[in-house]
Amino acid sequence: MRRIYESDALDRDDEDPFRPGASDREKPRAARTLPVGTLSETLFPRRLRHRSISVDVSTPRDVYEAGETVPFVVTMKNAMPFPVSVPTVSPVLWTWAVDGHREASHVPEIPTQEPSALEFGRGEWKEFRRNWNGMFQVSESEWTRAGPGEYTIHAGVNVESASAKGVRDETTIEIR
Amino acid sequence: MAMLEVEDLNVRFYTENGVVKATNDLSYEVEAGERFGVVGESGAGKSVTSLAVMRLIDEPGVIESGEIRFKGRNLLELDDEEMRELRGNEIAMIFQDAETALNPAYTVGEQISEAVRHHLDMDEAAARERAIEMLESVGIPDPGQRYSNYPHEFSGGMQQRAVIAMALSCDPDLIIADEPTTALDVTIEAQILSLLKQIVEEYDTAIQLITHDLGVVAEFCDRVMVMYAGHPVEMAPVEDVYYDPQHPYTVGLMSSIPRIGDDRDRLQTIPGRMPDLIEMPPGCNFHPRCPYAEESCIRREPALVDVVTGEPADVSDHDAQTAACLEHTGGLSEPLDYEVWVQDGSRAGPDPVESIDGGTVDE
Numbered sequence: 001m002r003r004i005y006e007s008d009a010l011d012r013d014d015e016d017p018f019r020p021g022a023s024d025r026e027k028p029r030a031a032r033t034l035p036v037g038t039l040s041e042t043l044f045p046r047r048l049r050h051r052s053i054s055v056d057v058s059t060p061r062d063v064y065e066a067g068e069t070v071p072f073v074v075t076m077k078n079a080m081p082f083p084v085s086v087p088t089v090s091p092v093l094w095t096w097a098v099d100g101h102r103e104a105s106h107v108p109e110i111p112t113q114e115p116s117a118l119e120f121g122r123g124e125w126k127e128f129r130r131n132w133n134g135m136f137q138v139s140e141s142e143w144t145r146a147g148p149g150e151y152t153i154h155a156g157v158n159v160e161s162a163s164a165k166g167v168r169d170e171t172t173i174e175i176r
Numbered sequence: 177m178a179m180l181e182v183e184d185l186n187v188r189f190y191t192e193n194g195v196v197k198a199t200n201d202l203s204y205e206v207e208a209g210e211r212f213g214v215v216g217e218s219g220a221g222k223s224v225t226s227l228a229v230m231r232l233i234d235e236p237g238v239i240e241s242g243e244i245r246f247k248g249r250n251l252l253e254l255d256d257e258e259m260r261e262l263r264g265n266e267i268a269m270i271f272q273d274a275e276t277a278l279n280p281a282y283t284v285g286e287q288i289s290e291a292v293r294h295h296l297d298m299d300e301a302a303a304r305e306r307a308i309e310m311l312e313s314v315g316i317p318d319p320g321q322r323y324s325n326y327p328h329e330f331s332g333g334m335q336q337r338a339v340i341a342m343a344l345s346c347d348p349d350l351i352i353a354d355e356p357t358t359a360l361d362v363t364i365e366a367q368i369l370s371l372l373k374q375i376v377e378e379y380d381t382a383i384q385l386i387t388h389d390l391g392v393v394a395e396f397c398d399r400v401m402v403m404y405a406g407h408p409v410e411m412a413p414v415e416d417v418y419y420d421p422q423h424p425y426t427v428g429l430m431s432s433i434p435r436i437g438d439d440r441d442r443l444q445t446i447p448g449r450m451p452d453l454i455e456m457p458p459g460c461n462f463h464p465r466c467p468y469a470e471e472s473c474i475r476r477e478p479a480l481v482d483v484v485t486g487e488p489a490d491v492s493d494h495d496a497q498t499a500a501c502l503e504h505t506g507g508l509s510e511p512l513d514y515e516v517w518v519q520d521g522s523r524a525g526p527d528p529v530e531s532i533d534g535g536t537v538d539e
Contacts, residue, residue, distance in 0.1 A: 093192055135458050141477040
């Protein structure tokens with residue numbers, strides 16, 4: 001029997017936020033009835049879970065003019081043919097940073113201690129789009145423009161020692 | 177001490193895509209018997225603010241910090257049982273979507289009398305009588321018969337009125353009305369607003385009215401808070417906001433009100449749209465849409481200040497006009513060169529010149 005999500009009955013477009021995206025085709029959420037978190041916790045050792053997830057950060061260009069917004073895409077993929085849940089240290093499931101400053105901000109984040117988990121379906125890839133506006137927040141109410149030079153954009157799952165666990169990636173851009 | 181005091185309220189929604197900052201350091205007060213309006217575009221945080229007061233924010237939403245004091249008690253410290261006693265009894269809410277607010281499996285009358293029995297400790301017959309009385313007061317014809325109808329037997333407008341009857345049934349001290357008249361036609365809207373006005377006057381009930389309809393605010397409210405991207409951008413007595421708006425966003429909202437007899441081909445709008453609450457613009461959140469934005473607006477976030485003194489806003493001063501724009505702290509190099517035209521002549525405004533989009537702001 002053909003399912004509705006296998007048909008072309010729905011108009012799909014990744015660019016239009018008001019239409020279902022093409023990626024939704026591969027992961028019909030309504031069909032998922034298993035408690036991914038519990039199963040993953042019971043059957044799959046935590047260190048292997050980190051290994052099964054890959055993270056990639058990319059920008060469309062390497063060089064940007066001062067004052068230009070830098071768009072970047074964070075892609076995460078579960079290589080395993082079964083669902084995986086990665087416990088995170090807070091409800092913020094993944095983070096990005098510029099030169100080590102979380103969300104390009106020098107203002108310390110109020111720590112939220114409640115742990116959570118980033119869940120992946122079997123073979124699922126997730127894509128998150130963000131823009132760095134080329135500014136750093138230097139206090140609660142002030143921002144400053146980044147000067148010319150090289151900047152590294154990092155992104156990763158919000159776990160302790162994300163780099164060592166392989167769930168973090170970075171890319172370098174230049175502002176002229 | 178005001179009846180409702182909201183202080184530095186921060187509500188966050190932790191989603192997979194990022195953290196949605198729904199309200200940011202939001203502070204305001206509502207006095208007993210006051211009609212307080214909350215306006216702004218969709219996504220400004222109006223409904224979230226109300227749900228936070230009722231402690232009805234659901235996962236993945238969290239009230240991260242702040243205080244909500246009702247008659248001096250911090251609602252965020254009450255347990256679920258205490259909160260249930262308060263909801264519907266002392267604080268009632270009129271939801272914007274009546275069809276989902278009503279339970280389809282119970283009759284409308286039973287849903288009203290259940291609240292009455294629970295909170296007012298009435299027996300079944302008295303509660304039924306009270307429910308019928310409330311249905312009548314909101315203009316439901318033949319309320320005795322209608323008491324036994326199910327929600328699907330009511331029209332959309334009648335469902336909305338039933339929800340209003342339910343909110344009024346226990347004589348609450350504070351009613352939070354989230355777009356209560358959006359689904360109603362203008363004649364019923366006028367009746368409902370006059371009913372709410374009557375309740376405020378008779379029982380000293382306070383109303384926090386959330387609406388898109390600036391006409392309703394002008395007609396009904398004593399004070400108004402304009403919200404943008406989870407921040408209050410202007411708060412003042414309603415006359416001051418309408419006749420002398422002090423934030424470019426408020427001016428934009430006023431300019432976009434369609435007027436009868438206007439010969440323009442197109443309605444005036446505020447260019448652009450509300451920012452993504454996950455990825456807020458730096459500085460003033462309104463700067464990407466503001467025709468008066470300067471470099472300083474990108475670098476500095478304006479605080480809510482008294483527009484006369486430039487001092488940080490004191491939310492307990494209910495006569496003050498406060499706005500969050502660098503103009504009021506001397507942070508702009510050019511003045512905001514809009515002016516307001518008042519066409520009905522009931523109150524003199526400054527000399528008319530161009531408003532935010534080259535149009536005029538008037539009443």
